[in-house]
Amino acid sequence: MTVTLLHRPGLARIRTARAPLQLLCLGFVALVVLAALLAPWLAPEDPNAVDLGNALAGPSAEHLLGVDASGRDTLSRLVTGARTSLLGPLGVVAFSTLAGVAIGVTAAWRGGWLDSVLSRSTELVFAFPGMLLAILIVSVYGEGLLAPVIALAIAYLPYVSRLTRSLVLAERTRPYVEAYQVQGHSGLQICLRHVIPGIAPVVLAQSTINFGYALIDLAGLSFLGLGVPALTPDWGRMVFDGQSAIQHGYPLSAILPCAAIVLTVVAFNVVGERWADQVARRDR
Amino acid sequence: MTTLAIQAYRLHLPNTARPVLAGVDLTVEARETVALVGESGSGKSLTSRSALGLLPTGAGTEGTVRVNGDDVLTMTGDQLRALRTGTAAMIFQDPRAAINPLRRLGDFLTEGLNGRLAAGAATERAAEMLDAVGLPASVLGRYPGQLSGGMLQRVMIAGALMGDPALILADEPTTALDVSSQAEVVALLDDLQERFGTALLFVTHDLGLAAAISDRVYVMYAGRIVETGPAEALFNRPRHPYTAALLASTPRPDAPGGRLAAIEGRPPSLREALTGCPFAPRCPLATFLCTQQEPALLAVEAESARRAACHHSDRTGANDG
Amino acid sequence: MSFLRFAARRLAEMAATLVGASFVIFGAMYLAPGSPASFLLAGRSASPEALAAVNAQYHLDEPFLLQYLRWAGQILHGDFGRSITYRTDVSRLLADRLPATLLLVAMALVLVVTLGLLLGWIGAVRGGRTDATVLVGTTVAVGTPAFVAAVLLQGLFAVRLGWFPTGGTGEGFGSMVWHLVLPAVALALYLTGMLARVTRAAMLDVLGQEHVTVARSRGVTEYQVIRRHVFRNALGTVLTTGGLIVSTLLVCTVLVETAFSVGGIGQLLELSTTTKDFPTVQAISLIMVGLFMAVNLIVDLLHPLVDPRITLGARKATG
Numbered sequence: 038m039t040v041t042l043l044h045r046p047g048l049a050r051i052r053t054a055r056a057p058l059q060l061l062c063l064g065f066v067a068l069v070v071l072a073a074l075l076a077p078w079l080a081p082e083d084p085n086a087v088d089l090g091n092a093l094a095g096p097s098a099e100h101l102l103g104v105d106a107s108g109r110d111t112l113s114r115l116v117t118g119a120r121t122s123l124l125g126p127l128g129v130v131a132f133s134t135l136a137g138v139a140i141g142v143t144a145a146w147r148g149g150w151l152d153s154v155l156s157r158s159t160e161l162v163f164a165f166p167g168m169l170l171a172i173l174i175v176s177v178y179g180e181g182l183l184a185p186v187i188a189l190a191i192a193y194l195p196y197v198s199r200l201t202r203s204l205v206l207a208e209r210t211r212p213y214v215e216a217y218q219v220q221g222h223s224g225l226q227i228c229l230r231h232v233i234p235g236i237a238p239v240v241l242a243q244s245t246i247n248f249g250y251a252l253i254d255l256a257g258l259s260f261l262g263l264g265v266p267a268l269t270p271d272w273g274r275m276v277f278d279g280q281s282a283i284q285h286g287y288p289l290s291a292i293l294p295c296a297a298i299v300l301t302v303v304a305f306n307v308v309g310e311r312w313a314d315q316v317a318r319r320d321r
Numbered sequence: 322m323t324t325l326a327i328q329a330y331r332l333h334l335p336n337t338a339r340p341v342l343a344g345v346d347l348t349v350e351a352r353e354t355v356a357l358v359g360e361s362g363s364g365k366s367l368t369s370r371s372a373l374g375l376l377p378t379g380a381g382t383e384g385t386v387r388v389n390g391d392d393v394l395t396m397t398g399d400q401l402r403a404l405r406t407g408t409a410a411m412i413f414q415d416p417r418a419a420i421n422p423l424r425r426l427g428d429f430l431t432e433g434l435n436g437r438l439a440a441g442a443a444t445e446r447a448a449e450m451l452d453a454v455g456l457p458a459s460v461l462g463r464y465p466g467q468l469s470g471g472m473l474q475r476v477m478i479a480g481a482l483m484g485d486p487a488l489i490l491a492d493e494p495t496t497a498l499d500v501s502s503q504a505e506v507v508a509l510l511d512d513l514q515e516r517f518g519t520a521l522l523f524v525t526h527d528l529g530l531a532a533a534i535s536d537r538v539y540v541m542y543a544g545r546i547v548e549t550g551p552a553e554a555l556f557n558r559p560r561h562p563y564t565a566a567l568l569a570s571t572p573r574p575d576a577p578g579g580r581l582a583a584i585e586g587r588p589p590s591l592r593e594a595l596t597g598c599p600f601a602p603r604c605p606l607a608t609f610l611c612t613q614q615e616p617a618l619l620a621v622e623a624e625s626a627r628r629a630a631c632h633h634s635d636r637t638g639a640n641d642g
Numbered sequence: 643m644s645f646l647r648f649a650a651r652r653l654a655e656m657a658a659t660l661v662g663a664s665f666v667i668f669g670a671m672y673l674a675p676g677s678p679a680s681f682l683l684a685g686r687s688a689s690p691e692a693l694a695a696v697n698a699q700y701h702l703d704e705p706f707l708l709q710y711l712r713w714a715g716q717i718l719h720g721d722f723g724r725s726i727t728y729r730t731d732v733s734r735l736l737a738d739r740l741p742a743t744l745l746l747v748a749m750a751l752v753l754v755v756t757l758g759l760l761l762g763w764i765g766a767v768r769g770g771r772t773d774a775t776v777l778v779g780t781t782v783a784v785g786t787p788a789f790v791a792a793v794l795l796q797g798l799f800a801v802r803l804g805w806f807p808t809g810g811t812g813e814g815f816g817s818m819v820w821h822l823v824l825p826a827v828a829l830a831l832y833l834t835g836m837l838a839r840v841t842r843a844a845m846l847d848v849l850g851q852e853h854v855t856v857a858r859s860r861g862v863t864e865y866q867v868i869r870r871h872v873f874r875n876a877l878g879t880v881l882t883t884g885g886l887i888v889s890t891l892l893v894c895t896v897l898v899e900t901a902f903s904v905g906g907i908g909q910l911l912e913l914s915t916t917t918k919d920f921p922t923v924q925a926i927s928l929i930m931v932g933l934f935m936a937v938n939l940i941v942d943l944l945h946p947l948v949d950p951r952i953t954l955g956a957r958k959a960t961g
Contacts, residue, residue, distance in 0.1 A: 161662045164931050164938075166893040173667065176915040176923045177674045253787040257897050260789045261912050276793055280901065283797035284808065291797065295790045303785035373859050405861030418852040421871050422951055423878075432870070433860035464950045480860065 059311045062304040069301050073119035080113035084270045096289075105278055105290040115297055118270040122298075125186050125264070126251035132190035134244045137197025142228055144198065145205035155202070159195040167192030168254050175263045182265050185258050193247055200243055204236040238316045245309030249302040256298050272298050322390055324488045324520040325349040325372055325409075330384035332367060332544075334377060337591040342367060342544045344384070346618070349488065354514055354521040356531030356552070358567065359541035362588050368541070369490045369524045373409055374401045389487055406433055409488040410481035412510075415497035416473035420465045427461035430480050437484075450479035453516075454509060471502025478509065482517060489514070492524045507534055528564070529571040532556040537626075540564045543589050543599035546618055550627035560621045560629035560637050562604045598632070606633045645946075652942050656935050663931045664717075667924050668710050682726065682920055695724055722925035727917045732925045736907060740929075742811050743899070743906030745818060747891045749826035754833045754887060759880070761834070762841025766849065767868055776838065783835025788894040792828035792901035799824055809903035825902045829894055833887050840883050844876035851875075878949040885938040892930045 072079060087107045096103045103111050144155040162170075171188035178184040208214065209232075217227045256273030258264035265271045272294040279291025325348065332342040342364045349355045359365040370376070371386050374393045386393045388409050396404065410433075413419035420429050430447035431440075438446060448458040454475040465473055474494060481489050491510060495503040511534055514521045525531050531538050532552045540548040540561065548561035559565040566584045586603035589595055598604070601611040610632050618630040631637060671682065682696045696702070701709050716723065722732035765776035800808040812821035848854065849872055857867045895908030903909070907926050914922035 160659055161666070164659050164663050164935055165666070166889045166930075166934070168893045168896070169927055169930055172896065172911060172915055173670050173923065173927050174673075176918065176920060177670050179918075249785065257787055257789050257894075260897060261900060261915075263912075263915060273789070276790060280793050280796070283793065284801055286801065288797050288802075291793055295794055298787060298790055299782065299785050302787075303781055306785055307781065370859075375855065375859050402861045402863065405859060407861075411856075411859050413852065413856055415852070419856040421853045421857070421875065423875050423949060424870065428870075432857070432862055432866070466951050484861075 058307065062307040062311075065300060065304040066308060069119055069297075069304075070123065072116050073123045076117045076120050080110075080116045082110040082113045084109060084113040084117040085268060103289050105275070105282060107278075111275075111290050111293055114270040114275055115272070115293060118272045118275060118294070119297070121182065121259075121265050121269055122252065122256060122272045122301075125182055125255040126248045128182075128186040129189045129193060129251040129255070130244050130248045132187070133193040133197050133247065134240065136190070137194045138201050138233065138240060140194070141198035141201025142205050142233065145202045145209065146224055146228060152202075155198065159199060162192060162195045165192060167250075168257060171254065171258055172261075172263065175258070180263060180266055185255060185264055189251055189254055193251065196247065197240065197243065201236065201240055204239055205232055208232050208235055239313065242309050242313035242316055245312060246306055249305035249309070252298065252302055252305070322351070323348050323387070324351050324353075324389060325522060326385070326387040327368065327371070328385045328387075330368070330371065330386055331382065332364075332371070332376070333381040334591070335379040338594045339589075339591065340544060341380075341591060342371075345541075345544070345546055347539055347546065347549075349520045349522050351487065351520055352514075352518050353537070354511075354523060354535045356523045356525060356535035356538045357541060358525055358528050358531045358538060360526060360584075360588055363541045364544040365524050365541045366492055369411070369492055369522055372488065372490055372522070373405055373411055406437065407484045408486055409490065410484060410486040412474070412477050412481050412489065412491040412494045414493040416477045417465065417470060417497070419477060420473060422465045424464075425461065426463050426465065426468075426476050429465075429476070430461070430483055433480060433483050446483060447479070450482045451476070453482065453513065454479045469502070470498050471505060474498060474502065474506050475509065478506070478513065482513065485517070486519055488520045488522065490522045490524070493526070494523075495530070496526075510534070527571065528556070528567045540567065543595065545599065545630065547600065547631070548627075548629040549618075550621075554627060560627060560634040561600075561631045562606050562633070562637050563600050564629075565637055566603075598630075606631075606636060608632070648946075649943055652939055656939050660932060660935055661714075663935075664714060664928055665710065667927050667931075668713055669706075670924075671920055672706070692726070696726075717925075717928065723921040725914070725919055725922045727914060727919040727922070732922050735910060735922065736925060736929065739905055739907045739910050742818065742822070742904055743892075743895050743908055746822050746825055746829065746895060746899070746904065746906060747888075749819070749822055750829040750833075750891055751888070753826060753830035754837055754891075757830070758834045758837025759841055761838035762845060762880075763868070763873060765838065765842040766845035766872070773842075776842065780835035780838045780842075783831050784839065786831055786835075787897070788828055788832060789897040789901055791831045792825065792898050795824050795828050796902065809901075811903075811905040821902075822904065825898045825904055828901070829891060829898045832894075833890055837880070837883060837887065841876060841880050844879040845872050847879075848872045848875045878945065881941055881945060881948055884941040885934065888937040889930075889934040892933060 087109060105111055105114070140155060144152045167189045170192050171185040174184045174188040175181075205228075213231065214227060217231065218224075255264055256271070256276070259271045259273035260277045262274075262277065264273060267274070275294035276291055276298070279288075279294060282288070282290045327345055327347040330342055330345040330347075331340045333340050345364070345368055347355075347357070347368065357365045357368060367377075371382075372388055372393060374396060376382065382394050384394075388404060391400070391404075393401070393404065420426070427444060427447060430450065431438075431443040434443050434446075444461065447461060451458055451460055456472060456475055456479070460468070460472075460476065465476075468476065474497075477494075489510075494510065495506050498506060507530065510521065510523075513519075521535075523531065523534055528538075528540075532555070535552050538549065538552045538555050539546050540555075540563065542563050548555065548559065548564045550560070555564065556568070559568055563584075570584060584603060589599050589602075595615075597612040597614055598607070598616055601607040604611065614632075616630045616632045618628050619634075621627045621629050621634050629637075701712055704712075713723075720733055722736065724730065725732050725735055728735060761776050761780065765773045765780075796808055800806045806824045807821050810821055812818045845868075854867060854871050857871050858864070862870075892908075895904075895906060896911050897908075898904070899906045899908035900912045907929065910922060911926045913919075914926070
């Protein structure tokens with residue numbers, strides 16, 4: 038099957054044309070993650086050092102990417118901001134993936150009332166867009182990263198659990214599962230050792246795409262001033278700060294965090310989608 | 322005038338080592354039923370689709386494919402459309418896949434006319450054609466999902482008749498149907514062909530069915546016509562080992578023993594160039610000559626209407642069976 | 643199953659989900675640390691008058707379920723309680739601000755549907771370089787959050803070029819539309835990209851099906867093949883994104899209205915969240931969820947019209 042695919046003219050061209058894009062995106066993801074990890078050493082200045090006399094200055098040897106309306110170094114804020122901007126989505130994805138897989142596997146394996154409760158509650162959560170749920174929770178708990186992360190994780194959970202459920206239902210019908218059952222392996226063992234590793238690539242590819250969406254939602258919340266605390270550098274917050282700078286005719290300090298958000302989300306989306314494509318092609 | 326005349330027709334696809342069709346000669350006279358027989362991948366569907374100008378993307382062609390004297394391969398878009406809505410029509414293998422499941426069958430029947438008739442007249446004609454294939458006019462308002470496969474193939478046939486064509490191409494029209502519908506559809510095609518006076522090219526892998534329905538038969542292998550002749554003569558004594566093998570693998574009520582012989586080996590791949598006779602690797606009669614030189618399609622003995630492309634056509638079929 | 647029975651059942655299901663959602667919205671205030679009364683007053687001077695008002699609205703001394711039923715009953719009568727920040731009826735606030743938001747969402751929806759379907763169509767049908775351009779454009783659009791688009795559009799078209807107002811709502815319908823052009827574009831960008839991708843993928847899927855070849859073989863013109871067969875058949879898949887599109891539009895009004903200072907319910911939600919005006923947050927959340935579910939209901943009812951293979955009531959089995 039692969040042989041015929043390779044010989045299809047259109048596909049071969051697309052594959053060579055797309056591979057560099059995939060690599061580029063993967064490289065960008067690695068770069069951003071590295072910047073976030075090494076932020077304290079990479080940031081040239083204290084990201085919160087205010088210098089009002091120097092406000093909105095353009096790029097210079099001292100401040101490579103200029104400073105914002107409060108005279109804070111944009112490069113340092115971008116690099117440090119990568120930490121909170123990535124940590125939040127990571128929390129959302131980690132929680133929603135773990136809990137979603139657990140719920141999805143259980144519902145598919147056990148079926149019955151558990152399955153119908155799941156699909157009912159899924160419908161309820163679908164009625165709540167993640168952002169609205171997060172705003173509701175923040176309005177109760179107040180600012181901070183934890184409340185919106187949990188709210189978004191709950192909002193994303195049904196997507197993961199539904200995907201997992203359908204994958205497990207398909208996997209269950211495969212002959213090897215019955216073979217293990219006949220040999221006396223417990224359902225839990227079969228799930229942990231064979232079913233979950235089998236479906237993991239598909240779920241993780243979806244989670245990579247969810248990472249991009251979570252980043253968008255969380256950056257939006259901090260743009261509203263509802264996410265991270267005010268002083269913590271964060272890309273969404275930087276866009277908010279930059280909005281007034283734009284209105285004074287100094288767009289750079291807003292454009293840079295905008296670009297950081299868009300590029301990171303696009304990179305995660307491309308990597309996730311390519312991965313999902315590859316997994317789907319391999320499974321066929 | 323010959324309704325369909327294909328001459329020295331060659332068709333190349335990108336990234337293949339040999340032409341998919343390597344010099345096909347085939348004619349269908351007016352009011353004649355001709356069968357084109359071969360395994361899947363032999364090029365029989367490509368040949369029949371070429372008569373409507375339906376070529377795969379990137380295909381290169383040589384030779385001529387004339388329908389009522391006009392070469393389809395050099396037609397402009399408008400001419401092709403006129404051909405497809407009027408002169409020639411095709412019946413496809415699987416009516417479930419061939420008819421848009423989301424649209425009413427009335428729309429399916431009338432859309433091919435492409436506005437040549439007023440809406441009312443088109444619907445009237447559609448009802449007439451449905452009647453001709455033995456379906457009530459109420460089918461017009463139905464969706465494909467509401468009909469059985471056999472009924473849907475009748476709708477497909479009615480659709481082919483809408484433009485009053487001179488030539489109908491039937492591409493394995495019974496393969497996707499259950500056994501009882503198959504016989505019905507074949508009988509219906511036979512009946513309609515006579516009633517409407519169209520020429521019919523019947524593409525099938527079933528040599529027995531081909532012999533039953535057609536006046537003449539072409540047998541195709543690896544993009545070539547390997548044998549042709551009147552259906553009965555070809556059926557009684559094949560002159561090409563491939564035809565003989567096909568016959569041996571066709572269930573026949575009169576055959577003793579009732580054991581079917583499958584043809585060993587596979588048809589040659591499109592990624593390998595061919596030398597000699599393409600059937601040689603699977604042929605029980607193959608000699609050194611067969612692996613070196615491709616046999617031409619030549620008249621067999623005194624029978625002028627019979628031709629076979631085999632170095633050993635005189636040895637074939639004699640002690641078959 | 644008849645259409646009416648199907649509609650009635652979906653309506654009942656929607657009502658059940660709405661009750662569940664309202665339960666979550668009402669119950670959320672019990673998650674707050676401290677007593678509900680102190681949370682609702684949010685550190686404001688607990689004047690006897692304010693305390694009495696909160697008590698009157700929520701009956702905090704009664705059991706939880708009874709409180710919820712009272713609250714829900716009041717909402718059914720159009721009484722969303724009193725805003726703590728604005729010291730006026732929440733329903734008055736909503737009535738003032740809902741038109742701007744609905745107009746904004748409608749304008750964005752028109753953009754999303756026309757541009758999304760058009761780009762998806764062009765990408766699928768043209769292929770080659772055009773398709774590659776559409777793919778790159780939609781990939782970037784899908785990666786651009788509404789508030790980023792809002793800030794950048796505002797910076798370029800309002801501040802730098804001065805073509806549009808930088809913000810505000812405007813007086814009168816014409817001025818309102820004028821003020822909402824940039825916000826609508828910012829709101830529509832992401833969803834246009836998404837809809838174009840869904841449309842493109844669905845149309846490519848249909849293009850590979852045999853009935854398309856058959857239609858061509860029957861002399862149907864290429865435009866009609868694309869419109870009546872490819873696009874028509876892709877529409878069912880496209881329609882399933884309707885609920886997501888509307889819910890995203892509604893929620894993202896929070897970001898876009900805040901960025902452009904549009905006086906709609908999105909901005910009100912942001913303001914009342916930061917000022918801890920919980921009755922207002924509750925009301926807006928409920929309205930957004932309700933609108934979203936109403937759209938979902940409409941999509942569900944439209945689906946059998948678009949796809950005759952879907953027999954009414956069999957939806958659950960497939961979905």
